[in-house]
Amino acid sequence: MLWYPYAQMKTMAPPIEVVDARGVYLYTRDGAMIDSISSWWSAIHGYKHPELTQAIIEQAERFSHVMLGGLTHEPAQRLAAKLAEILPGDLDYCFFSDSGSVAVEIALKMALQYNVNRGQSGRVGILALKNGYHGDTFKAMEVGDDSDYHFILSALGKRADVYHIPTTLDALEAAFARHGEELSCMIVEPLLQGAGGMLMYDLTFLQRARELCDEYDVLLIFDEVATGFGRTGARFVADLVTPDIIALGKALTGGYIGHAATVASKKAFDAFYDDAPDRALMHGPTFMANPLACAVALKSIEVFERDDYLAKIKRIETIARRELADFNDPRVREVRVRGGVACLEVYEPDVLKGYPEFARKRGVFSRPFKNIVYTTPPYIIEEEELIRVLRTMTEFFATR
Ligand SMILES: Cc1ncc(COP(=O)(O)O)c(C=O)c1O
Known part of the structure; x- marks a missing residue:
């Protein structure tokens, strides 16, 4: 049996099987998702970089x-x-x-x-x-x-x-x-x-x-x-x-x-x-x-x-600041952006229940932890893809 990380094996949600990956996308049997966390911050060039x-x-x-x-x-x-x-x-x-x-x-x-x-x-x-x-x-x-x-x-x-x-x-x-x-x-x-x-x-x-x-x-x-x-x-x-x-x-x-x-x-x-x-x-x-x-x-x-990645990271920061500038919700304690990281901290972790499924339906892979939902995207992410990730984070609150 495959033993998964940081997981109660008895109760964990079934993990999503990846069958291919390219650029910022992970491909599953059901379609594509943007990897909004770059495989725990590592895949900075996205996947299958030639x-x-x-x-x-x-x-x-x-x-x-x-x-x-x-x-x-x-x-x-x-x-x-x-x-x-x-x-x-x-x-x-x-x-x-x-x-x-x-x-x-x-x-x-x-x-x-x-x-x-x-x-x-x-x-x-x-x-x-x-x-x-x-x-x-x-x-x-x-x-x-x-x-x-x-x-x-x-x-x-x-x-x-x-x-x-x-x-x-x-x-x-x-x-x-x-x-x-x-x-x-x-x-x-x-x-x-x-x-x-x-x-x-x-x-x-x-x-x-x-x-x-x-x-x-x-x-x-x-x-x-x-x-x-x-x-x-x-x-x-x-x-x-x-x-x-x-x-x-x-x-x-x-x-x-x-x-x-x-x-x-x-x-x-x-x-x-x-x-x-x-x-x-x-x-x-x-x-x-x-x-x-x-x-x-x-x-x-x-x-x-x-390829001047520092400029790409600056662009990610600028887009994230712009997209999150007007966002507020009484359940959100703070919005933080720095470099290639953007996160929302909520008061109660329970608020984030259902977020991974919500994101997946919008074609985004995300894994909130504690009371944080965040993105650390691959630096090669396009503007419209990043906007999709960020709006997934904010629009979730409108659905609850
Ligand atoms: C700041 C920091 N140090 C060390 C580690 C451990 O690295 P690894 O998971 O490759 O052992 C991590 C992993 O998330 C980290 O964020």
Whole structure:
């Protein structure tokens, strides 16, 4: 039996079977639907992009996978070099893995060992954000603010080395004043907290976090698994405030294959670069730097740059702001738009019951969560398709 994600298998609605996909459309036996969430934010070019598909085919005809221990290959070297080129500052040291959660684990492991390697093993604290989400592996869940995890861990006795703060300057200042000397790192989803409820916060918080991390000698980690490659309107939020370590995933491969990267600055890397074997980073996923993933990621970045995707994202933002400007409904608490994301937050989650079915009838695939209905469309979406998605979101309320 196929076991589905985040689902009570006994009561879940039957999932919709996809038989083909092209552009922004998913095809089922009953017709086409716009994928309004880009397969969890990843399919930024839509589906069956001829150049991306070709990149995978060509690499598969050479070799699909070799381990990276003791071996190397051109797609991995080229992708590491490309990421170093497009990331700001000296974020130049690229460690690949197979999913966003693992990329976050690696970032945290790096930060903790960074301190051990430089003789500061007392720094075991991690500063993280309330409503954060960093993936589903255990350390990633611990720095997230996930009630399911806290529920599991209350039985096991949760370690108190992670401090969760809201995204306010006061809370940030207070956290550093209290714990600054014992922190190894601060981890954030920069500007946009996705799974925590599409919460958007201000750049000034990140600017101040950068200053405090420098002052207290703490590594700043940006989890850009979701925000990377344009989702907030900037190519990376790291282009606006530079972290010491960044985690990338999802759109890295244009949604073709699960893959991720943890990219460290020279300062972080140098703490591992030594004659002593025990200062090495002891990590190595079997499928790290998978050649198919690297080949398609290189093509995805090439298309992103060549076809000026930042302008496409700006256009999505402009259309969404225009379409949602006059919308209000007493059941809706807030409308939020930033970059390639638009969402409606309602007061009561029950209001959204029936929304996926309503959307499907209008040819839109959508999956609200908690009290949020949202779109993170492929960047290649046409104006009239985006308008259909946005009007589906607003017109739903007129039918209830
Ligand atoms: C900010 C963030 N970090 C990490 C992850 C985990 O990535 P993955 O599902 O590839 O493990 C996600 C997934 O939604 C995410 O949104």
